Amino acid sequence: MSDTNQRISDIVGSNDVVLFMKGTPLFPQCGFSSRAIAILDHCGVAYEGIDVLQDMEIRQGIKAFSDWPTIPQLYVKGEFIGGSDIMMEMFEAGELQELMTEKEVAKAS
Numbered sequence: 001m002s003d004t005n006q007r008i009s010d011i012v013g014s015n016d017v018v019l020f021m022k023g024t025p026l027f028p029q030c031g032f033s034s035r036a037i038a039i040l041d042h043c044g045v046a047y048e049g050i051d052v053l054q055d056m057e058i059r060q061g062i063k064a065f066s067d068w069p070t071i072p073q074l075y076v077k078g079e080f081i082g083g084s085d086i087m088m089e090m091f092e093a094g095e096l097q098e099l100m101t102e103k104e105v106a107k108a109s
Contacts, residue, residue: 004061012075016105017047020062021072025049032084036072039084039091046106077103 012018017040023029025037025047040047052059052071059071066073066080074081076099081087090096 002061004057005065008058008061008065011048011050012078015048015075016077016103017045017100018050018075019047019072020050020052020058020075022051022053024051029053032070033072036074036084036087039087039096040074041108042091043097043100044108045100046108076100076105 019025019033019036019040021028021030021033021036023033028034028037029051037049050058052062062071062073063069068080068083070083072084074083074087081090081096081099087096090099
């Protein structure tokens with residue numbers, strides 16, 4: 001496993017919910033990342049936002065890690081969920097909230 005894959009694996013494994021995104025939760029740098037943050041905030045869960053614009057190795061590596069070509073990317077309890085479109089579909093259907101409850105994800109403080 002490459003160093004970048006190991007770093008990504010460590011990040012995903014050490015946080016219940018991780019969003020690899022452009023920008024930060026307080027200052028998203030694209031509309032898709034902004035929408036993903038809004039969805040997670042509505043779910044009321046604690047999450048870690050990883051700014052891929054600050055680390056080009058992570059930015060490229062996450063695409064190979066998940067075999068998903070776009071950012072943002074959501075992981076819940078180590079499982080890749082998808083990008084902002086999938087998040088929106090799951091949220092609107094109530095599935096994302098159910099997933100967070102089933103996985104016993106920590107609530108935002």
